[in-house]
Amino acid sequence: MPEPLDDFETALAELERIVAALDSDEIGLDEAMALFEEGILHVNAANRLLEETRGKVEELITKSTGEPNEVEFDPSEAEDDSGDDGDRS
């Protein structure tokens, strides 16, 4: 699957276009079928993203070399010394 972000937003726009084209009487049957197949591809790609992709939570730390590095975020390491109580105070 290509870059999913672009894919998703483009897929939405493509689907708008395809459904509108199918609704018009301008196009022939062959073209309609091709559009339909294309539409199904987009719907499936979008659904795959929505249902099968699981977003990761990572933390960007700076290595001793000064390079940024992504590591898995471990909330249990968190020490709340910020006095920050979110929405709940």
Next chain:
Amino acid sequence: MSPRRQFSLFEGRAPDNAESVLESVSETENSLMDPPERLADGKDPENPIPVSTLNSVTRDLLEGTFHPLWVLGEVTNWRVAASGHRYFSLRDDRAQIQCVLFQGDARRLPTDPEEGMEVCAFGQVSLYPQRGRYQLIVRNLQAKGEGLWRLAFERLRRALQDEGLLDPARKRPLPVVPRRIGIVTSRGGAALRDILTIVRRRASWTSVLVRDCRVQGDGAGVEICSALETLGRHPGVDLIILTRGGGSVEDLWCFNEENVARAVAACPVPVVSAVGHEIDVTIVDLVADVRAPTPSAAAEMAVPDGDSLRARMQRFSAGLVMGLRRRGRDGAKRAGRLEERLRVCMSRRLERDGARWLRLAERLDALSPLRTLRRGYAVPLSPEGSVLRTTGMFEKGEDFRLRVSDGMVHCRTERVEPDGSK
């Protein structure tokens, strides 16, 4: 905010410069003696005391007698020296006193007061021996209410506005479906927990990249700037949420600092700010592309709601099927088969994903009066993909494909037999 509480923030922290200034004039051996001993001389012209002794004794008396005090007055002749120390007078309608605010203490003020502003100054009554000048060494300064905070806020807001940084035209739209969002906050804070919860619930496919930084106290502003810069230019981050939970004016103050405001404006990707509670508007909120009232609300603005996206996909599926049905009888047959393919594909998902797909599948079922036509129908397609409708379109020995309900069959024409021919 009580004067007492504000002072407690600074308690025990002597201003760096104050001590050296005081020490330079007080280190005489006399200063260790009691005033009566140091003034043993001076009773007759034969044994005069030096001016420096008189002044340092007087200063010690003043400092020993007065504990640090809050003094109410109007600020006049406010002057910033090259050293960063502030010199000014406090006065009321009948009197005035010279004051000094050393640079280390001045740095902790949100901003300098305006001329004529009524303030409460906390400090030590003292004497400046070189000049013999009685003065108040000010350690902290407060205007009425949140006067200085408000003043600092207004001053910075005006400056940024004049530069055009608050221009609505600068606000960038957020991506509709971000793949990865960056969060600049304290990693242990509740704000982060709240945001992660919402992102998981609404858009579980979204990735999150956290950059930890302090969000209050001395030096927090610098950390926030550096976190914004690092995360902003990190590849794959589509937007950044800058956030912390509720707190006092002092706690939230780093979000009113000029360097933080500029770091937000300079961030290469859109920034959503969520600082404190809804009523706490900070400079960062004004500069950010979007201001959210709370951390949870920021998450809701940053990621789309998965359910409404799914509903949109359902409408598209339905729209596709409906569109094809309009193509007439031939089209309807094919639509029936393709619809069946779609239905099978969706059912497979339904088995895997359960109830989430139920609505979609039901919707598609409702749309398929045509599926009774599906059994046994197939569409022959030329290698180019056009529909072969008549025997005349087939040629012996040529390849073609049959589109059946679950895929393609590759075929070759053996014989062509139009109706009526034998």
